[in-house]
Amino acid sequence: MARSCSPHIRAVNFNGSAGTPVIFNENGDAPGRYDIFQYQMNNRSTAEYKVIGHWTDQLHLNVDSMRWASGDPMVPPSVCSMPCQTGERKKVVKGVPCCWHCERCEGYHYQASEFICELCPYEQRPDHNRTGCQPIPIIKLEWHSPWAVVPVFISMLGIIATTFVIVTFVRYNDTPIVRACGREMSYVLLTGIFLCYAITFLMIATPDVGVCSFRRIFLGLGMCFSYAALLTKTNRIHRIFEQGKKSVTAPRFISPTSQLAITFSLISVQLLGVFVWFAVDPPHTLVDFGEQRTQDPENARGVLKCDISDLSLICSLGYSILLMVTCTVYAIKTRGVPETFNEAKPIGFTMYTTCIIWLAFIPIFFGTAQSAERMYIQTTTLTVSLSLSASVSLGMLYMPKVYIIIFHPEQNVPKRKRSFKAIVTAATMTSKLTQKSTDRPNGEVKTELCESMETNTSSTKTTYVSYSNHAN
Structure with missing residues (x-):
């Protein structure tokens, strides 16, 4: 019967007692009627349900009547997940x-x-x-950077001072002081000092194949010039006084020509190593993205640099450091030679100070290998160390001579000639004085040694030679 009545029931359509239509859908069901409530706070700060809409076959919602705990009039989204943002x-x-x-x-x-x-x-x-x-942006050490300004300033002062010393020596080339300190070796040493200052500009310049090539050549060459010359001089002094203890005959290879030949032989080893380096690994530039690859990509930078590793750098400087250490050993051996006879003591002080500088350089250079500022710190440390070592040599070995030449020309006179044996005897007696002073009264020791020195000097007074030609 329900089946037979269904067409009639579906067709029913009238208003009920409440004034609402009475109808049936295709399934014979009456449409739902629902009121929608929201739990809200009223003006009396009490909570109550308030009708905000209804459902009669479709949703009728008064959005303006809705209230949310956040106070935001926008309807909160009702989804499982919100859309993701960019990135x-x-x-x-x-x-x-x-x-x-x-x-x-x-x-x-x-x-x-x-x-x-x-x-x-x-x-x-x-x-x-x-x-x-x-x-990633690419950077390099800029000239206006504080890490570059300080080394450049020191180098410029050093170049000016070195040029002044060279000009002074050239102008007073034939004066006794210039001759006594060995003119030829002095010019070699001053050339090395000048190169030590000049390398700063190559280390800061924008890397390219040319700059990288010159860096390889001159990085260790300045030190090599300086310490090869100093090593030759200290070795010469040592051989002269060691030979003098045995005979009055001067040792071989102490002439200026021989000294230059020995010095340039030592320098040629450095140049040979550089040429081998060129052949095995031609110079080129690279961009190191790992040196400043920070955790925050915004701060990441690529560093434009020459392809010179820390190991290659140490190998380039290693030979010069070997010369420096050997020179220091000879300076220690000749420390007992009286300072009135040669430059042994100034050279000794120079080498001691230089060793301290480079001992400080090693932990600073390698201790910052993992730092984000590695390029700046290592370049500055290397250039300043080179400039300081050059300044020590220039200040201790040549500035006193320049001061006498310019301000006290009356002292720039030939020294009294001494016999070769007398010079060596004085050095030997001074050494013995130091050894015996702990065992005997000072007065007795000095008297004995002075008498011995006078005896030896008078026995060889006919074989005078100029010390500036043989002991320096």
């Missing part, structure tokens, strides 16, 4: 494909798709929105 990927919740968590692409990753973050190429970093990659 975030969707991480789908397992078992609920319509829900996900948003994860930001961190570090050097960018948003490659809706669900994937990928790593940028090594020489690139994510852009601001992390939707792609952009090249």
Whole structure:
């Protein structure tokens, strides 16, 4: 019967006692009628349910009557997951494909798709929105940087001072002081000092193949010139006084020509090593993206530099440091020679100070290998160390002579000639004085040694030679 009546029931359509229509749908069901309430705070600060809409076959909602705890009039979204922002990927919740968590692409990753973050190429970093990659900026040591200003200032002062000393020596080339300190070796040593100052400008200049080539050549060459000359001089002094203890005959290879030949032989070893380096690994530039690859990609930088590793740098300077250490050993051996006869003591003080400078250089240079400021600290440390070692040599060996030449020319006179044996005897007696002073009264020791020195001097008074030609 329900089946037979269904067409008639579906066709019913009239208003009921409440004034609402009475109808049936195609399934014979009456449409639902619902009131929609929201629990709200009223003006009396009490909570109550308030009708905000109703349902009669469709939703009728008064949005303006709705209230939210946050005070925001906007309707809160009713979704499982909100859309992800730019630079975030969707991480789908397992078992609920319509829900996900948003994860930001961190570090050097960018948003490659809706669900994937990928790593940028090594020489690139994510852009601001992390939707792609952009090249990492490339930097170098700039001339106006504080890390460059200080070394350049020191080098300029050193170059001016060295040039002044060279000009002074050239102008007073034939005076006794210039001749006594060995003119030829002095010019070699001053050339090395000048190169030590000049290398600062190559270390700060913009790297290219030419600059990198000159860096390899001159980085250790200035020190090599300086310490090869000083080593030759200290070795010569040592051999002269050692030979003098055995006979009055001067040792071989102490002439200026021989000294120059020995010095340039030592320098040629450095140049040979540099040429081998050129053949094995030709100079070129590179951009090091690892040196300043910080955790924050915004601060990442690529460093433009010459392809010179720390090991190659130490090898380049290693030979010069070996010459420096050997020279220091000879300076110690000749420390007992009276300072009135030669430059042994000033050379000794120079080498002791230089060793301290380079001992301080090593921990600073290698201790900053992992620092983000590595390029600046190491370049500044290296250039300042070279300049300081050159300044020590210039100040201790040549500034006193220049001072006498310019301000006290009355002292720039030939010294009294002494016999070769007398010079050596004086050095030997001074050494013995030091050894015996702990065992016998000073007066007795000095008297005995002076008498011995006078005896030896008078026995060889016919074989006078100029000390400036034989002992220096």
